[in-house]
């Protein structure tokens with residue numbers, strides 16, 4: 001069919017940003033959902049996973065692994081990666097910062113019960129006092145609708161994905177960030193993204209403790 005094929009679990013995890021970027025680029029993709037250890041073992045035994053890990057994306061005749069490498073390939077191919085090295089640097093700085101906040105959400109889920117509250121307060125603090133202010137300041141500094149080069153890029157798409165995650169976690173965290181709220185609305189209203197945000201799309205549900213426990217039961221890693 002020529003469409004990219006995404007191999008991953010039926011969760012957001014490390015594949016969700018790739019789903020967002022392909023969707024925002026208007027690229028239709030298929031998914032081979034890994035539902036049990038046998039599915040994963042088959043991929044491994046067939047030698048399709050360079051590091052015995054997923055995400056793996058079959059695209060343009062390649063079996064791509066490493067989520068950030070895949071994101072950067074897609075961003076380059078669909079002109080979502082700035083116009084020069086400086087813009088690409090900014091896009092990478094911002095998306096790496098987003099990853100730092102994004103990963104705190106998984107720390108909450110992985111935290112033992114007695115450390116959950118501390119992990120949740122850390123997210124609130126880092127979101128409100130470190131990461132969201134930084135992105136708000138970028139938008140304020142140039143007054144443009146997108147983070148880099150006055151044009152949609154990987155940074156805006158992944159920030160929008162992150163803002164949905166933050167909102168789901170605690171909507172009050174976005175209260176003081178009016179430019180970020182405007183960016184989230186702007187990107188969400190782009191036709192390709194709007195479609196991806198509709199129920200029934202290939203977007204996966206937000207991670208929950210139950211989903212994590214279910215994964216831990218099904219997979220040995």
Ligand SMILES: N[C@@H](CCC(=O)N[C@@H](CS(=O)(=O)O)C(=O)NCC(=O)O)C(=O)O
Pocket residue numbers: 013014052053054055065066067068221
């Ligand atoms: N740096 C890699 C990490 C990939 C990775 O750790 N994948 C895990 C699954 S998950 O952490 O993304 O949920 C895996 O395949 N584990 C299987 C195994 O290690 O056997 C990436 O970004 O793609």
